Amino acid sequence: MGICRCTIACATKDIMADDKKLTTRASDFSAWYNEVVLRAELADYSPVRGCMVIRPDGYGIWERMQRTLDDMFKATGHRNAYFPLFIPESFLHKEAQHVKGFAPETAVVTHGGGKKLEEPLVVRPTSETIIYAMFAKWVQSYRDLPLLINQWANVVRWEMRTRLFLRTLEFLWQEGHTAHATHDEAEEEARKILGLYRDFMEGWMAMPVVTGQKTEAEKFAGALRTYSCEAMMQDNKALQAGTSHNLGQNFAKAFDLKFQSESGDEEYAWNTSWGVSTRLVGGLVMTHGDDNGLRIPPLLAPTEVVIVPIWRKEEERSRVMEAADRVCRDISNWERRDPNALRVRVDTRENLKPGAKYYEWELRGVPIRMELGPRDLDANQGVLVRRDTRAKQSVSLDAIAEEIETVLETMQDDMLSAARDRREQNSHRGAVSYEQFKELMEGDGAFVYAGWCDGEKCEAQIKEETKATIRCLPDEEFRSAEAPSRCLLCNADATTEALWAKAY
RNA sequence: CGGGACGUGGCGCAGCCCGGUAGCGCACCUGAAUGGGGUUCAGGGGGUCGCGGGUUCAAAUCCCGCCGUCCCGACCA
Numbered sequence: 175m176g177i178c179r180c181t182i183a184c185a186t187k188d189i190m191a192d193d194k195k196l197t198t199r200a201s202d203f204s205a206w207y208n209e210v211v212l213r214a215e216l217a218d219y220s221p222v223r224g225c226m227v228i229r230p231d232g233y234g235i236w237e238r239m240q241r242t243l244d245d246m247f248k249a250t251g252h253r254n255a256y257f258p259l260f261i262p263e264s265f266l267h268k269e270a271q272h273v274k275g276f277a278p279e280t281a282v283v284t285h286g287g288g289k290k291l292e293e294p295l296v297v298r299p300t301s302e303t304i305i306y307a308m309f310a311k312w313v314q315s316y317r318d319l320p321l322l323i324n325q326w327a328n329v330v331r332w333e334m335r336t337r338l339f340l341r342t343l344e345f346l347w348q349e350g351h352t353a354h355a356t357h358d359e360a361e362e363e364a365r366k367i368l369g370l371y372r373d374f375m376e377g378w379m380a381m382p383v384v385t386g387q388k389t390e391a392e393k394f395a396g397a398l399r400t401y402s403c404e405a406m407m408q409d410n411k412a413l414q415a416g417t418s419h420n421l422g423q424n425f426a427k428a429f430d431l432k433f434q435s436e437s438g439d440e441e442y443a444w445n446t447s448w449g450v451s452t453r454l455v456g457g458l459v460m461t462h463g464d465d466n467g468l469r470i471p472p473l474l475a476p477t478e479v480v481i482v483p484i485w486r487k488e489e490e491r492s493r494v495m496e497a498a499d500r501v502c503r504d505i506s507n508w509e510r511r512d513p514n515a516l517r518v519r520v521d522t523r524e525n526l527k528p529g530a531k532y533y534e535w536e537l538r539g540v541p542i543r544m545e546l547g548p549r550d551l552d553a554n555q556g557v558l559v560r561r562d563t564r565a566k567q568s569v570s571l572d573a574i575a576e577e578i579e580t581v582l583e584t585m586q587d588d589m590l591s592a593a594r595d596r597r598e599q600n601s602h603r604g605a606v607s608y609e610q611f612k613e614l615m616e617g618d619g620a621f622v623y624a625g626w627c628d629g630e631k632c633e634a635q636i637k638e639e640t641k642a643t644i645r646c647l648p649d650e651e652f653r654s655a656e657a658p659s660r661c662l663l664c665n666a667d668a669t670t671e672a673l674w675a676k677a678y
Numbered sequence: 679c680g681g682g683a684c685g686u687g688g689c690g691c692a693g694c695c696c697g698g699u700a701g702c703g704c705a706c707c708u709g710a711a712u713g714g715g716g717u718u719c720a721g722g723g724g725g726u727c728g729c730g731g732g733u734u735c736a737a738a739u740c741c742c743g744c745c746g747u748c749c750c751g752a753c754c755a
Contacts, residue, residue, distance in 0.1 A: 194704080194716060202749090204748080204749070205748080205749090208747095208748080212689095213689090219746090219747075221746095223745085223746065223747090278753075279753075279754075300755090329755090331754070331755080333753075333754060334679075334752080334753060334754085335753080335754085340755085341754065341755075345755070347755070413755095414754095414755065415755085416755085417755070449755070450755080451755050452755090453755050454755095482714095484713070484714050485713065485714095486712080486713060486714090487713095490713095491713090524713090526713090526716090526717090527712080527713050527714095527715085527716075527717055528713065528714060528715070529713090529714085529715035529716050529717090530715085530716045530717085531715090531716090532715050532716080533715075533716055534716090545714065547713095547714055548714090549714075550714090557714085641751095677754095678754090678755090
């Protein structure tokens, strides 16, 4: 609820209006986020603590993400497979760092069919162990490599604090797992996927990311190196949107994944694993949403255009409805079932005034609203309203499909630019004193690029004192023109530049 | 798991301090009118007051326990 600044005379009216309004991002970002997710019907709470139901509008976004990513994985030679939900508990213990990282947050099945199991089964928190155990059976020779597998699955991590989409006990994701003959091939794969993720996040989600490498403290449990895509949300906190790991030979050694090389030697394979999850939907909300609700970038919007018919008299009603239906069919290529055609729907509800519909579709984030009334029909036009800018334009019905395509493309680009501008405005480079850094982190938050001595003590102490962490050691294109020379905390010579921020 | 707030028709809340058997707004249903930025009027349906105990003639209200949600810490895609 917003604050009423009205006089008593209009208090009632204002409260009514407020009842329909979202908490603003500025007043309480977390509350705003929850309200958007619930009221835009992306998800709902489940009876089980920390779990959520993904509703059709939320799942529709995920489906579009899935389809796009799946195409990208296939185009780079990966194939889908499915590995089981249950993993023998002993498997998790075979890689020392891995079990250390995941054991505390696993759900374990101890009974089945009414009997106690001989060996408890872990509900997968991630599938490295079962997958590399299977890879070991399948790989004999270098000719079997590389082995490029992806799976779409659910995983369970018993988190303490949960947030819709951002951190739930169960979530949906894809996990890619590959085996290679050499370290360099694995490294190339891990980097290739990181780039693929970035292309998806920027090109489809209109969510700019900083790519880079995780520090030892932040890397995946069991990995040699972890790379990540870090996006800035509107509260200036970082969201780790995707990770790609070079696992080295750690899992190969733990699961005896060996192959005979060209020269006849027996060698351990080199692995990578990488994933993005339904967390991306949360990232989408927090990147683009505004105080009127969700804003979905056109390429991922389950509905791109909603047509709102407008009429006064009965005669107008039939005329407008008929036209709306016709336009919908024309521009959506409905009868041809063309998957690339526009995703359009007509809001035929008769119990709501047009204005109410406008608010609702804005809340739901549909990119374009098309208002179609008698005056428009007389002029053979429709009114297009962009969700991102709320700008209106009248367009001839003869050219409406083309114009919509143009507007959608423009919106997609504009949303990425706006998100990037916002990130840059809240990013700080150059010499930042630790005092300034603390002020930034205590205040509005920020991305801060600063020098780091590579010392885990400095990293830990800064985290302790400011809650900010090194999100990544940025890839070259994100590094400052002039490399920082001093460590943010200890002032010793900096060995690298680090991106600091508070994180989700 | 520690600190704080909250839990009352679908949603948002009042009632609780000072026990007496539940109310408001929105939403929903019916009818009529209305319809280019949150329609109006009339009629109507819906709640064992988070769950479980206790105190009492009587509990939404007082006491104890538990569960859940949100915020803040320790853990994390």
